[in-house]
Amino acid sequence: MSRLVVISNRVPVPDKKKAAPAGGLAVALRAALSERGGIWLGWSGNSSGDENPGDLSILEDGNITYALTDLTDRDVEEYYHGFANRVLWPICHYRLDLADYGRKEMTGYFRVNRFFAERLVPMLKPDDTIWVHDYHLIPLASELRQMGVKNRIGFFLHIPLPPADVLFAMPVHEEIIRALAHYDLVGFQTDHDLANFVGALEREGIGRSLGNGRLASFERRFRGGHYPIGIETAAFAGFAERAAHNSMVRRARDSMADRPLIIGVDRLDYSKGLTQRIDAYERFILENPRHQGNVTYLQVTPKSRSEVPEYEAMQRTVAEQAGRVNGALGTVDWVPIRYMNRSVARPVLAGLYRLARVGLVTPMRDGMNLVAKEYVAAQDGENPGVLVLSRFAGAAREMSGALLVNPYDIEGTANAIARAIDMPLDERKARWRQMMDHLLEHDVTRWCDDFLRDLTEEEQAGDHPEPV
Numbered sequence: 001m002s003r004l005v006v007i008s009n010r011v012p013v014p015d016k017k018k019a020a021p022a023g024g025l026a027v028a029l030r031a032a033l034s035e036r037g038g039i040w041l042g043w044s045g046n047s048s049g050d051e052n053p054g055d056l057s058i059l060e061d062g063n064i065t066y067a068l069t070d071l072t073d074r075d076v077e078e079y080y081h082g083f084a085n086r087v088l089w090p091i092c093h094y095r096l097d098l099a100d101y102g103r104k105e106m107t108g109y110f111r112v113n114r115f116f117a118e119r120l121v122p123m124l125k126p127d128d129t130i131w132v133h134d135y136h137l138i139p140l141a142s143e144l145r146q147m148g149v150k151n152r153i154g155f156f157l158h159i160p161l162p163p164a165d166v167l168f169a170m171p172v173h174e175e176i177i178r179a180l181a182h183y184d185l186v187g188f189q190t191d192h193d194l195a196n197f198v199g200a201l202e203r204e205g206i207g208r209s210l211g212n213g214r215l216a217s218f219e220r221r222f223r224g225g226h227y228p229i230g231i232e233t234a235a236f237a238g239f240a241e242r243a244a245h246n247s248m249v250r251r252a253r254d255s256m257a258d259r260p261l262i263i264g265v266d267r268l269d270y271s272k273g274l275t276q277r278i279d280a281y282e283r284f285i286l287e288n289p290r291h292q293g294n295v296t297y298l299q300v301t302p303k304s305r306s307e308v309p310e311y312e313a314m315q316r317t318v319a320e321q322a323g324r325v326n327g328a329l330g331t332v333d334w335v336p337i338r339y340m341n342r343s344v345a346r347p348v349l350a351g352l353y354r355l356a357r358v359g360l361v362t363p364m365r366d367g368m369n370l371v372a373k374e375y376v377a378a379q380d381g382e383n384p385g386v387l388v389l390s391r392f393a394g395a396a397r398e399m400s401g402a403l404l405v406n407p408y409d410i411e412g413t414a415n416a417i418a419r420a421i422d423m424p425l426d427e428r429k430a431r432w433r434q435m436m437d438h439l440l441e442h443d444v445t446r447w448c449d450d451f452l453r454d455l456t457e458e459e460q461a462g463d464h465p466e467p468v
């Protein structure tokens with residue numbers, strides 16, 4: 001088994017001082033790395049100001065080497081806040097109106113990818129398998145190839161890949177597609193994302209499908225597939241069962257006194273549909289007065305990317321909106337929306353999900369959405385809650401027991417909330433069982449194994465994708 005090298009923008013370095021367990025992706029990739037031995041390289045999250053970032057900081061943990069690099073202020077601004085988060089993120093989430101395209105940022109993005117490649121090359125061995133993650137690092141393989149790297153390189157896109165008409169609004173779309181063609185395997189979350197990619201290749205005659213997941217573009221042959229990411233289902237269900245003893249979870253439960261709780265858990269991001277969700281909840285309360293003073297909606301939302309202006313503005317908008325609904329509908333002894341801007345440890349989060357009769361997961365667009373899966377995994381099978389899920393989350397392709405909603409349709413979402421709150425126990429159990437069986441079988445370890453199997457299998461078949 002060849003050594004594994006993982007590259008992602010940020011690296012979840014194990015923190016021995018923190019008792020809280022890491023998220024599912026970190027758990028699965030660490031397991032794959034420790035099985036094969038390997039390296040995980042990425043940005044430290046720190047800036048070196050105007051200075052050259054200096055040496056990598058290296059941390060050894062068993063047979064895994066974590067390698068972190070600082071970036072200059074300019075790199076962070078152009079590569080991370082600029083092209084990654086103000087061009088690729090909005091475009092891939094269908095928000096052409098928010099994309100702020102600048103040549104300086106695009107150049108910075110490619111420059112930083114070259115810099116990552118330069119840092120990686122001296123650490124590589126000829127038979128290492130390389131796995132690159134997400135939209136920050138699309139050009140990494142083409143940079144590595146230019147430096148003579150012949151290793152097997154796979155790429156997984158965690159966010160959606162939009163259809164050609166949306167993707168082509170980005171002036172450098174051809175460079176981005178060309179960069180993807182330098183991988184041996186390009187993985188997407190869903191069959192829709194893969195189909196969008198193939199559609200984009202074929203639209204302008206810049207590539208085509210050769211059948212069976214094989215693709216050709218820019219004179220290269222490579223493969224595309226869909227690999228829906230999962231969570232650490234069994235472990236997460238265990239957290240939820242044990243969380244009843246946690247003091248924060250107990251306080252939340254006591255404060256509800258058997259009244260129904262609705263939960264939403266999302267990073268503060270415009271793709272997550274928070275303002276539409278609050279509108280739908282308000283509509284639900286107004287149309288179901290018997291739930292006034294009865295149902296509570298808890299929204300747990302850590303701030304994110306505050307340096308990007310759209311995110312800063314959104315923080316204000318969502319807080320004001322929650323405040324307005326609380327002001328208009330609240331009473332002396334009832335707050336309709338509890339809004340928390342902070343992260344909570346995973347076991348506590350699992351306990352909160354388990355308390356909630358409804359999991360409200362209504363992104364306008366989402367690659368997968370792990371919250372939907374965590375909510376289901378955390379439920380008590382004897383008295384499970386109901387998942388209300390946006391049809392525009394990748395998770396909707398798998399979560400067949402959810403009530404699917406169109407988050408643009410405020411009335412429809414309000415009706416689904418009402419249906420979820422009133423759903424009889426038998427129906428809740430049947431819907432939950434279906435989803436839980438799926439999640440147990442398709443957990444994050446399976447996702448990781450499936451991707452790596454396809455990435456390395458080709459090697460055995462001696463079918464090295466090469467220029468055609």
Ligand code: ADQ
Pocket residue numbers: 023158159229265266267300301302342343344345346349366367368369370371372374
């Ligand atoms: P994200 O956009 O970050 O991920 P998501 O899949 O929902 O979205 O994952 C968020 C993670 O953060 C979950 O594990 C959740 O528990 C955690 N989290 C959120 N709020 C939290 C809070 N207040 N406290 C603690 N933890 C919190 C991107 C893509 C997704 C894709 C994932 C994985 O945008 O579509 O599912 O990558 O591929």
